[in-house]
Amino acid sequence: VSCSLRPLGPAHRARLEQLTRGAGLFREEEVATALELLDESLAGDDDYRFVGAFDGEQLIGFACWGPTPGTVATSDLYWIVVDRDRQGSGVGSELLEDVEGRLRADGGRLVVVETSSRADYQPTRKFYESRGYDRTATIPGYYAPGDDLVIYTKELTTGQLARATP
Ligand SMILES: CC(C)(COP(=O)(O)OP(=O)(O)OC[C@H]1O[C@@H](n2cnc3c(N)ncnc32)[C@H](O)[C@@H]1OP(=O)(O)O)[C@@H](O)C(=O)NCCC(=O)NCCS
Numbered sequence: 001v002s003c004s005l006r007p008l009g010p011a012h013r014a015r016l017e018q019l020t021r022g023a024g025l026f027r028e029e030e031v032a033t034a035l036e037l038l039d040e041s042l043a044g045d046d047d048y049r050f051v052g053a054f055d056g057e058q059l060i061g062f063a064c065w066g067p068t069p070g071t072v073a074t075s076d077l078y079w080i081v082v083d084r085d086r087q088g089s090g091v092g093s094e095l096l097e098d099v100e101g102r103l104r105a106d107g108g109r110l111v112v113v114e115t116s117s118r119a120d121y122q123p124t125r126k127f128y129e130s131r132g133y134d135r136t137a138t139i140p141g142y143y144a145p146g147d148d149l150v151i152y153t154k155e156l157t158t159g160q161l162a163r164a165t166p
C-alpha cells in the first residue's frame with residue numbers, strides 16, 4: 001500500500017471513530033477517549049498531536065502522541081491504529097517512523113507506549129518489538145485480573161540518557 005501522511009481535520013472525526021472501533025481491540029471507553037483527544041488537538045491543545053495515513057482521500061490509519069507531562073523530552077505514543085483490512089502492509093510502520101522523526105526533530109528523547117499483555121495484543125507487541133522498542137516494565141493485573149499493563153520504550157538519541165546513574 002502506498003499511503004500519504006497528512007494532518008487530520010474535523011472532517012476525519014467519524015472515520016477515525018470507525019477505524020478505532022473497527023480495530024476490534026478497544027473498549028468503547030477507549031474509543032471515546034481517542035475522539036476526545038482529537039477534539040482537544042483540533043481545538044489547538046498541543047498536548048495531543050495527530051497524523052493520518054491516507055489512501056487518496058480515505059483515512060486508513062492514524063497516530064496520536066504528545067509530550068509526557070513532568071518529564072524532560074519524553075513523549076507518550078497514545079494511539080496507533082491501522083484499518084483492519086490493511087494491517088501488515090507497512091502503514092503502521094510509516095506512521096511510527098513519522099512520529100519518531102518529528103519527535104527527534106523536536107529534541108525528543110524517549111518514547112513511551114502502553115499496551116496490554118492480552119493474547120489479542122500479541123501482534124501489537126511484536127510490532128513494537130521489531131521496531132526497536134524495549135519491553136521496559138509490566139504492571140501485573142493493571143487493566144483487569146490477568147490483563148497486565150506492558151510498557152514499551154524507545155530511546156531516540158544516544159541510548160544513554162534514559163538510564164539512571166547506577
Ligand atoms: C499495530 C498496528 C498499528 C501495526 O500497523 P500495521 O500497518 O499493521 O503494521 P506494519 O504493516 O507496518 O508492520 C507489520 C508488523 O506489525 C505486526 N502486526 C501487528 N498487527 C498486525 C496485523 N494485524 N497484521 C499483520 N501484521 C501485524 C507484525 O508482526 C509485523 O511485524 P514484522 O514486520 O516484523 O513482520 C496495527 O496492526 C493495528 O492497528 N492494530 C490494532 C490496533 C493496535 O493494536 N494499536 C496499538 C495499540 S494503541
